[in-house]
Amino acid sequence: MEYVIDMRNIRKEFPGIVANDNITLQVKKGEIHALLGENGAGKSTLMNVLFGLYEPEQGEIYVKGNKVVNNDPNIANSLGIGMVHQHFMLVDKFTVTENIILGKEPTKGGKVDLHTAAKEVQALSDQYGLRVDPYAKVEDISVGMQQRVEILKTLYRGADILIFDEPTAVLTPQEILELIQIMRKLVSEGKSIILITHKLKEIMEVCDRCTVIRRGRGVGTVDVKDSNPDSLAAMMVGREVNFTVIKGISEPKESVLTIKDLIVLDSRKVPAVNGLNLTVKAGEIVGIAGVDGNGQSELLEAITGLRKINEGSIHLRDKDITNLTPRSVTASGLAHIPQDRHKHGLVLDFSVGENMVLQTYYQKPFSKNGILKFSPIFEKAEKLISEYDVRTPDAFTPARALSGGNQQKAIIAREVDRDPDFLIAAQPTRGLDVGAIEFIHSKLIEQRDKGKAVLLVSFELDEIINVSDRIAVMYEGKIVAVVDPKETTEQELGLLMAGGKRGTVHAE
DSSP states (O other): OOOOOEEEEEEEEEEEEEEEEEEEEEOOTTEEEEEEEEETTTTTHHHHHHHHHOOEEEEEETTTTTEEEOOSHHHHHHOOOOOOSSSSOOTTBBBBHHHEEEEEOOTTTEOOHHHHHHHHHHHHHHTTTTEEEEEEBBGSSSSHHHHHHHHHHHHTTOSSSSEEOOOOOOHHHHHHHHHHHHHHHHHHOOOOOOOOOOOHHHHHHHSSSEEEEEETTTEEEGGGGGOOOOHHHHHSSSSOOOOOOOOOOOOOOOOEEOOOEEEOTTTTSSSSEEEEEEETTTTEEEEEOOOOOHHHHHHHHHHHSSSOOOOOEEEEETTOOOOOHHHHHHTTTTEOOOOOIIIIIIIIBBHHHHTTTTTTTSSSTTTTTTTOOHHHHHHHHHHHHHTTTOSSSTTSBGGGSSSSHHHHHHHHHHHTTOOOSSEESSSSTTHHHHHHHHHHHHHHHHHHHHHHHEEEEEEEEHHHOOOOOOEEEETEEEEEEEEGGGGOHHHHHHHTTOOOOOTOOOOO
């Protein structure tokens, strides 16, 4: 049988690590083929080999039956292969059209012909139901829309084999549904899709076949209709995974975080948080549910000292932390797993070890008289790497070299290890595989059971329902309802998140 993509016995090494060890991947025309594996299993590496960003040490690649030497993304483009990267490759200040044509600009009379390009972009957008405005600036559009621009970029270059790298990691539930429809439309028009993911629900819903890799090696390829989430998870992790969150009943004690009448402006000087009240007690996890853009980010930035508070107050235990500096807030007993791990979680060019002490480097034993002491820093890092199963060659490796999921584990290790009174976990499992998600949830519950207060912000409604002891629904900058997770459903939360009403709910 002829495959559109036939990668045979691919081996890719980096210093100190074999990322792909003799992997074979075969994709049929017109199918959505999942590439499933844990964080750091080698999925993105294999696709970067296919896309020409990496050259393999051994193995052969056949595209549409022809053997190719693909060592340049331009060659990949000419072969009809396009890649939608996990971290978007867009220029914020450019318009949608300018981003799409970048490097392949049509000209007229020696000038870039933006008008014709915008018409082409609009036509492609209409053909695939992408609903993209060719003239919008990238910095002004939603994350879901930016992703559709990335998809258009590949289509504009004539791709008929599309690689999606973790495409739903940053999307809201509604945007995920839209993306699934777009993928089905692409396949119905004769395209073939490789979907890198570790979300089993999405594989079951949209994929035809699934190739599983574990720790750099191929485990096997299965027909999705003949498998189930449990068997796929076991193939991926190498053991059975528990999908239900195991936790006892919470016993909340005194208030740890108290927010009163909070008003915070967004970057356009419009109230993003608008008269918000919230309490989080010791020994409970409060989940915040809301559609992205209803003030969640501004609320977290206000609590952590990253954004100015215009009115209202925030108390941590008995201390007023309103408008304190981030370090003062942290020193008051707060830890923060930020939603953007690259922007606020890590210094990517620092080593894993240095990142492990970003919050404590100025304290003993990590520094003396203002001079860093590297021996205790790296001792501490090795302990955390082992305890949290951070997959890295060693503590001296730059954080940039880790997979997204292992970067996340490093942040969680650093923040939870400080044993804070109050822990903010913002999208803590974004981009993580089921084994890592199980581990992170257990750590959050462990903090709760130690009598700590935890605030969980997530777009994954099943995560909010399973992990939280109370759910605060946020809409247009306010908490509009507080519900008991045992007595609500995803549908009801969705209604409240959209500004709907529920008779029995009272806001706190």
